Amino acid sequence: MANFTSLEKAVDAVMSDGVCVAFEGFTHLIPHASAHAVIRKGYRNLTLVRMTPDIIYDQMIGMGCASKLIFSYAGNPGVGLLRRLRDAIENQWPVALEIEEHSHAAMANAYEAGASSMPCAIFKGYAGAELKQVNQNIKTIHCPFTGEELVAVPSIQPDVSFIHAQKADKKGNVLIEGIIGIQKEAVLSATKSVVTVEEVVDELKTHPNAVILPHWTVDYIAEVPGAAHPSYAQGYYDRDNAAYIEWDQISADRTRFQNWMEENVMQQTTDIFAKRVGFLAKDKLSKKSEH
């Protein structure tokens, strides 16, 4: 049952050292505010799960929150490499990072299997790919009917999943629109979930095939406008592409990174996110005030 609370209280309720936690959002609706709240609390030894780690996990890894990463593409989309993640893998800085690496198809199937309460996902994949040799969690099985060779990977069932969405109604039903990625599966596969939303409205006013997480599938909801920044929320504000490009410079140097995190994460509160998206919102803020 969805509890409306502050993001900080939700984080306290679901997080502890050593848990397996997913922050999902495929380029769109990335839950940055939640990641910053978790970083501020100083959790350690987390197993981080995410298809596309990008800036959000570069920050968590660089701050020493993680001891393991399960992922399928670790880049700054359209910009380049993830420099804090590289430093952890190549130089064990600030701590060593174990990796379990997959393809997108495998991760997507594994989340879907997790949401379906299956122990593993079965699909066609990794043909001739060397990841099979370095990841013991990629196994070959045969179709019991045709004998065809297929791939199996363990399902993903995180202890906690964080996502961001456009809206929740007052009961706690959550609406996700636009590039919906893997967020529905991330919530339904997890033991506990925290959803930040741009706004809480009286009615979702949607259509019969909308992507909805019913209130009884979500544990905590926090209203945090701008929580995806520098990612975006379709219908609210655009992607801050300049921030992604700038991150390449900030993350290139350990000291510059630490100073940036101190100033922009450690010394801040969740409220800062609403201010960060003001200039990206264009005409959309006025639309929002109609609700």
Place this chain on the structure above:
Amino acid sequence: MAVNLAQEKNYTADEMMIIAASRMLKSDDVCFVGIGAPSAACNIARLTHAPDITLIYESGTIGTAPDVLPLSIGDGELCDTALTTVSVPEMFRYWLQGGRITIGFLGAAQIDKFGNINTTVIGSYDSPKTRLPGGGGAPEIASQAGQIYITMKQSLRSMVNEIEFFTSFGHGKGYDDRQKLGLKTTGPAALITDLAIWKPDPLSKEFTVTHLHPGVVPEDVQANCGWQVKFSETFSTTPEPSLDELKVLRDLYKRTEEAHKTS
């Protein structure tokens, strides 16, 4: 040298690469688009000779027609202009694994002469010299799209005798290696670089130069490639970019630059 001559004729080697790559695509193609040069080529095709091409990005956007090039595979522009947007599991299961994609258009950090691609690691996997982003959608695109086009700039670092990690399988060690794996798709069918167009030899599957871009000589291609280059007996010259192609490309880049500056 090649670049200088191209500049005299008022287009760059990069522009020639993108335009040559765009010409590979047809209006009835259903194309899974990689970010960077592939995305530029696919959209130039859509804006010139292939207006009805279906462009699909792995974020779930099907039939998208962006006005500016996306910085990432999931920019809002892709969803705003798409026919429909599906979830990521649906994208990989129904559309890619389901065999509904005719072309996968990929870039590569490192490639060998059989079109095998490394985007995972330089050095050893366990203690890498440079950790690259990894495969993302590419391992399954490489095996499940009808055929694969690859576009990348040539250099001794990127075109190597032996790639350091098999992220995405091309033609393996050549000949019938794909069939031996049970694959029914064609695999790499064209490589478009800033110097030349390459196609696999019908038998050995080794990439062979079929076209040199205007002003490029065979020595340029060899000087920027780590393996012994084979040239088709009948290789010819890539037609120069037309004024229309150049205008469309430059307008697209200009719009894109403006959009990414302000957003």
